[in-house]
Amino acid sequence: MKSATSLTGSGSRDWIVQRISAVVLAVYSVVLLGFFLTHGDVSFTQWSSFMTSLPMRLFSLIAVLALAGHAWVGMWTVFTDYITTGKLGASAAGLRLVLQTLMIIAVLVFLFWGIMIFWGNGFGVVAV
Numbered sequence: 263m264k265s266a267t268s269l270t271g272s273g274s275r276d277w278i279v280q281r282i283s284a285v286v287l288a289v290y291s292v293v294l295l296g297f298f299l300t301h302g303d304v305s306f307t308q309w310s311s312f313m314t315s316l317p318m319r320l321f322s323l324i325a326v327l328a329l330a331g332h333a334w335v336g337m338w339t340v341f342t343d344y345i346t347t348g349k350l351g352a353s354a355a356g357l358r359l360v361l362q363t364l365m366i367i368a369v370l371v372f373l374f375w376g377i378m379i380f381w382g383n384g385f386g387v388v389a390v
Contacts (some may be wrong), residue, residue: 265275265321265335265374267305269307273368276335276339278336279331279332279335280332280336282328283328283331283332283335284332286324287325287328287329287332290321290322290325290328293321300319307317313380319380319381320385321381322380323377323381326372326373326377326380327373327374329372329376330369330370330372332389333365333369333372334365334366334369337365338365341358341361341362341365345357345358345361366386
């Protein structure tokens with residue numbers, strides 16, 4: 263299968279993106295868990311102050327970008343591995359194109375939404 267719609271154009275680079283993004287997301291999860299474990303009963307003011315601080319905004323931006331890359335590489339891999347002509351016949355290419363297009367739209371919507379949440383008007387912008 264030609265890697266025309268993969269994230270980086272190379273299976274090795276896609277693999278590296280997948281692993282680095284997984285590490286970023288794991289560290290982000292540990293930081294959030296650490297905040298909750300060290301702050302007991304968290305008020306909205308504490309949570310808002312923590313999440314709107316510049317270091318957390320930057321880290322959240324990196325995490326949102328990592329999530330977008332991770333999701334795209336993972337779903338592209340699933341689509342190209344399981345939506346094949348051998349399994350679904352001649353309709354596989356069209357179905358894969360539709361699914362990949364929907365995935366691109368979903369990833370972009372969530373990417374821009376995540377950026378808007380952290381860099382827009384604070385946490386008041388959580389719904390579109």
